[in-house]
Amino acid sequence: MNDEEIVKFFEKEEVLLSPEAVEFLKGKGDDSLLKKILEKRGQEVFISKEFIEELIEEEKKIPLPAVEVKRASDFKPIAKEYSADLKLMEDCDVSGRCNCGGSVEDFVNLFRDRLKRTRRMLEMRVGATGMSNMTELGGFAKGREVRIIGMVTSKIVTKNGHILIELESEEGVAKVLALKSEREPERSCFEKANSLLLDEVIAVDGRASEPFVMATDVIWPDLPIRNVRVIDRDLCIAFLSDLHIGSRFFLQEHFQKMLGWLNGEAGGENGKELVGRIKYLIIAGDLVDGIGIYPEQEKELVMKDIYEQYDMLLKFISSIPDYVEVIISPGNHDAVRRAEPQPSISKELLKANDGRMHLIGNPSFVEIEGFKTLVYHGTSLDSIIAGISGMSYQHPEKPMVELLKRRNLSPIYGENPIVPESRDYMLIEEVPNIVHMGHVHKNGYENYKGTVVINSGTWQDQTDFQIRQGHTPSPCVLPILDLRSGRINVVNFLKREAVG
Ligand SMILES: [Fe+2]
Known part of the structure; x- marks a missing residue:
């Protein structure tokens, strides 16, 4: 059918077509599609190209198979x-x-809770004694052993290939350096530091070396x-x-x-x-x-x-x-x-x-x-x-x-x-x-x-x-x-x- 025939076909039924719809229908064979459009249009008096495309898609759909499940009569479970x-x-x-309103305070509370409860799990694993307070790290003699717990707030690779992380707790922030090395135990400590994710809570063993803690081990709460x-x-x-x-x-x-x-x-x-x-x-x-x-x-x-x-x-x-x-x-x-x-x-x-x-x-x-x-x-x-x-x-x-x-x-x-x-x-x-x-x-x-x-x-x-x-x-x-x-x-x- 050409443009004129298509428009006339719909005019008889007082239905209008968009120019794109007329263009789309041109050369689409006999009038069966046109009849289908009239049948499916409902109260619609203006037909767009999108309407016709959706209709064609619907027609193409294969009916879904019915839900059918077989049962064995001799089954004795x-x-x-x-x-x-x-x-x-x-x-x-x-x-x-949920009582949260999505405020900054709500997020702060969430992270405080994460830190507090993960700290408890870490202390169960490594013991609660011997923990260093982050605020006191600056006063420690070089080489003194420390153990700190905090949330990883940043992780970067230095230009020498070492990993520098920032650990934050309610007490403060500590900069932790894991040196790249082929020697054990530094190598495995570096590997662990390399797999650290932002916002996770960990314990770090290390040595004081102002302004850093030189990491000797990274500890996750883990499972027993x-x-x-x-x-x-x-x-x-x-x-x-x-x-x-x-x-x-x-x-x-x-x-x-x-x-x-x-x-x-x-x-x-x-x-x-x-x-x-x-x-x-x-x-x-x-x-x-x-x-x-x-x-x-x-x-x-x-x-x-x-x-x-x-x-x-x-x-x-x-x-x-x-x-x-x-x-x-x-x-x-x-x-x-x-x-x-x-x-x-x-x-x-x-x-x-x-x-x-x-x-x-x-x-x-x-x-x-x-x-x-x-x-x-x-x-x-x-x-x-x-x-x-x-x-x-x-x-x-x-x-x-x-x-x-x-x-x-x-x-x-x-x-x-x-x-x-x-x-x-x-x-x-x-x-x-x-x-x-x-x-x-x-x-x-x-x-x-x-x-x-x-x-x-x-x-x-x-x-x-x-x-x-x-x-x-x-x-x-x-x-x-x-x-x-x-x-x-x-x-x-x-x-x-x-x-x-
Ligand atoms: Fe899925």
């Missing part, structure tokens, strides 16, 4: 015979607790060495994160296969034995892809309604066997405030009407069968990977260990938004038996000093952004912790039809 032992610990949900905890009950925890429901990259078919497996389908005898012991399932955020999270996200969404996204999640959760306790925390794609600590997802969005579904904040501590379990989405992992040499997205367990060493889930201020509460909820004061994160879409596991470290990967395929970044995710790999042995079993739902 042992976990059903156990009652749940689950405690949501204090501080696990921050909703309604313990054995991996085990129990006598024949139960397991399964770990999920980063489902991204609503994204066109969400691997629904494989996710449903996993849910079918949880219901005793296609497991083989070994698989059934393992799956039947799963009593708990934790999801560490990015449950849905969300709306407006990054520029032009709408092009990658198959569900553009946040309620629809959570409704689909709810359908999946209701297909998880009813004896499994499901613990859910949010991530940076979920519909809660972006700044951490994040409150739990509201019950309006995720209509939690059964008692086995537990909505918790991010981060949160939960106690499962006596295992102190720290659940955190892992947003700060980006800044740790960028800030410490030797870290990469391919091994998320390494930056997770760095966070544990620092006993702080978000050491660098300003890299990911933090709400200035008067208490620093990102500190890891309790020593966890299990630490579970996601966010980087890559599985990783570690036993760090007796703490089981798990990154549970993703259920989203590689996105265009990840292709551009050269990041290869590990989708559809489900880690399961055997609480009896302390071992992690991994089931890959991308590669295998039957699992075991």
Whole structure:
């Protein structure tokens, strides 16, 4: 059809077209598209090119497959015979607790709290005696041994390649110099100083040398060495994160296969034995892809309604066997405030009407069968990977260990938004038996000093952004912790039809 025919077609119906819309429709074949526009315009009397483009996009959409999970009739899970032992610990949900107004004073209070409580953890490690007061350092004889605690407020490499840091505490500021050297112990002290992050709280051993403290060691609060905890009950925890429901990259078919497996389908005898012991399932955020999270996200969404996204999640959760306790925390794609600590997802969005579904904040501590379990989405992992040499997205367990060493889930201020509460909820004061994160879409596991470290990967395929970044995710790999042995079993739902 030419311009005139198109305009006449719409004039008959008292509808006007923008010149761009006329141009766009020219040469688009028969009048079926024009009829479709009239049908879909509603009360609209003016049609723009954008309206037509959106309509064409909508028409192209392939209907989503229905949520369908198979269940085996002969499935007799042992976990059903156990009652749940689950405690949501204090501080696990921050909703309604925030009293901050975002003033300078609020931030000062946050950092004071960080300094005070990390100092306590450091003193537990190295002892409270023998600490030097920063204000007295200037009067110390050259070479006198000192030990100071403070927050790293600046870190620079001098022109000779040494590292100069400024440590600040409520008493004052100290300049600490870590010399570049090939000799031990200076070399390892330099290495530690090199991996320091801004705003973290550390102890430094050194020698007075006005105006500097010459560092001999850098000490983090770290975790004590313990054995991996085990129990006598024949139960397991399964770990999920980063489902991204609503994204066109969400691997629904494989996710449903996993849910079918949880219901005793296609497991083989070994698989059934393992799956039947799963009593708990934790999801560490990015449950849905969300709306407006990054520029032009709408092009990658198959569900553009946040309620629809959570409704689909709810359908999946209701297909998880009813004896499994499901613990859910949010991530940076979920519909809660972006700044951490994040409150739990509201019950309006995720209509939690059964008692086995537990909505918790991010981060949160939960106690499962006596295992102190720290659940955190892992947003700060980006800044740790960028800030410490030797870290990469391919091994998320390494930056997770760095966070544990620092006993702080978000050491660098300003890299990911933090709400200035008067208490620093990102500190890891309790020593966890299990630490579970996601966010980087890559599985990783570690036993760090007796703490089981798990990154549970993703259920989203590689996105265009990840292709551009050269990041290869590990989708559809489900880690399961055997609480009896302390071992992690991994089931890959991308590669295998039957699992075991
Ligand atoms: Fe994610």
